[in-house]
Amino acid sequence: MLSRKIISASVSGSLFAILLGLVMPDPFGEQVVENYFYSASTMVNVYMMYSFPVILLYGVLTSIIGDKIAEFMSKKSGSKNIEIIVSGILHIVFGLVLLPYSLGASILFFVTDRLLQKQRKNYQWLQAFKSLVIPLTIWIISLAIVWLFG
Structure with missing residues (x-):
């Protein structure tokens, strides 16, 4: 289970940084984003640097806790659907x-x-x-984009 959670953190952490960089290329709203691609690439680096370690450590830990609680409740109730619902709710609560x-x-x-x-x-x-x-590849690619176009 732990290895699957680490893989999930790698994939979701990378997607999260990319999506957040695309949605919020200028998080402070100080200037009009003239070069959207450059700003988004810069912010992907920042988001990856700060969010990925948290997703890897906090996300994996709370996901395991949530899944274990959901598995316990599923066994007690005898319903497999309860496990998915409780796990989803606990992911949201921890989030x-x-x-x-x-x-x-x-x-x-x-x-x-x-x-x-x-x-x-x-x-x-x-x-x-x-x-x-x-995530390392995403970080290096976005660093290269910032270096090439900066």
């Missing part, structure tokens, strides 16, 4: 820390994790370690 950013990240993490879980593969530690290349 209420920094509205709306952490809420979006937690929902993205939940969806990514459920899609990986639906494949019913046994994810190995090597796969989890390799998945950390995804």
Whole structure:
């Protein structure tokens, strides 16, 4: 389960930084964004630098806690649907820390994790370690864009 959660964090953390960079290329609203692509690339770096470690540590930990609680409640009630609902609710509750950013990240993490879980593969530690290349690659590409066009 932990290796799947790390893979989920790698994918959802990268997607979160990209989406937030595209939606908010100038988060402080100080200037009109003249070069949208450059500003978005710059902000992807910033968002990745600050959000990915939090998603990796806090997101994985709270997701495991939420899934264990949901699994326990599902066994007690005898319904598999309860597990998905309770896990989703707990992801949302744990994601209420920094509205709306952490809420979006937690929902993205939940969806990514459920899609990986639906494949019913046994994810190995090597796969989890390799998945950390995804955010690193996104970060390097956006750094290169900023360096080339800056």
